[in-house]
Amino acid sequence: MSAAPNLVDLRELAVRLAIAAGEELLARQRSLSIDAAGVETKSSANDPVSAADRASEKLIVDGLTAARPGDGLLGEEGASRVTRTGLTWVIDPLDGTVNYLYGRLDWSVSIAVEDENGALVGAVHQPRTGTTWSAVRDAGAFRDDQRLGSLRQASLESALVATGFSYLPDRRAEQAALLQDLLPVVRDIRRGGSAALDLCSVADGTADAYYEHLIQPWDIAAGALIAREAGAAVVRGPVFPQGILAAAPSVAAPLEELLTRRSV
Numbered sequence: 288m289s290a291a292p293n294l295v296d297l298r299e300l301a302v303r304l305a306i307a308a309g310e311e312l313l314a315r316q317r318s319l320s321i322d323a324a325g326v327e328t329k330s331s332a333n334d335p336v337s338a339a340d341r342a343s344e345k346l347i348v349d350g351l352t353a354a355r356p357g358d359g360l361l362g363e364e365g366a367s368r369v370t371r372t373g374l375t376w377v378i379d380p381l382d383g384t385v386n387y388l389y390g391r392l393d394w395s396v397s398i399a400v401e402d403e404n405g406a407l408v409g410a411v412h413q414p415r416t417g418t419t420w421s422a423v424r425d426a427g428a429f430r431d432d433q434r435l436g437s438l439r440q441a442s443l444e445s446a447l448v449a450t451g452f453s454y455l456p457d458r459r460a461e462q463a464a465l466l467q468d469l470l471p472v473v474r475d476i477r478r479g480g481s482a483a484l485d486l487c488s489v490a491d492g493t494a495d496a497y498y499e500h501l502i503q504p505w506d507i508a509a510g511a512l513i514a515r516e517a518g519a520a521v522v523r524g525p526v527f528p529q530g531i532l533a534a535a536p537s538v539a540a541p542l543e544e545l546l547t548r549r550s551v
Contacts, residue, residue, distance in 0.1 A: 409509030486510025
């Protein structure tokens with residue numbers, strides 16, 4: 288039986304590879320745009336994927352394979368390997384591809400490692416600002432070297448709420464209808480374009496809540512752990528079977544109640 292992994296080492300590996308992938312993406316960004324050759328689409332015409340996404344994932348996978356060859360892999364761009372150690376790395380090599388291709392700031396690299404109980408370690412790196420968020424289960428969350436916690440005790444009426452939208456037109460129409468109920472009763476809405484960064488914004492208090500009704504595991508594996516370890520309530524399950532709600536504890540219950548009045 289193999290020894291239990293050193294969680295500090297796993298965190299350092301996730302952070303190191305996220306930063307390295309961010310450097311690769313920055314180098315490639317200068318030659319890419321939303322209309323560049325080699326930019327393809329996935330679930331819809333609004334859901335792009337580029338050679339940069341794939342290069343970032345390859346860099347991360349190569350690094351994990353060298354350091355942890357027995358661990359499993361699950362990556363947005365197709366990386367897949369069955370675990371032999373009980374640990375699986377969940378990788379979003381470029382969260383916020385549209386922002387990346389438009390030259391905006393809000394895109395990130397997200398890397399988590401999970402065991403049978405969920406995320407064990409997570410790291411989210413924002414290359415354009417050089418900021419890195421990370422967490423270890425039951426050991427707290429950090430923005431760079433600053434420990435996170437003590438979230439603002441907001442009311443629903445004073446809450447700044449982040450969200451994201453589907454790439455599918457019918458889903459977007461449903462989500463827009465939900466906003467008609469939500470927008471009049473909160474401080475304001477933000478749509479950043481990177482679920483990983485939205486979750487980190489809840490963790491560091493630059494948003495009071497984030498929700499999305501349809502999301503992929505690689506989008507949230509690291510960010511949800513970071514938000515939870517910073518003190519946020521993170522809701523999955525029956526209400527959000529394919530989505531997530533993360534919020535300061537004072538906001539979570541009333542926001543969840545409001546969001547469940549209209550199913551999307």
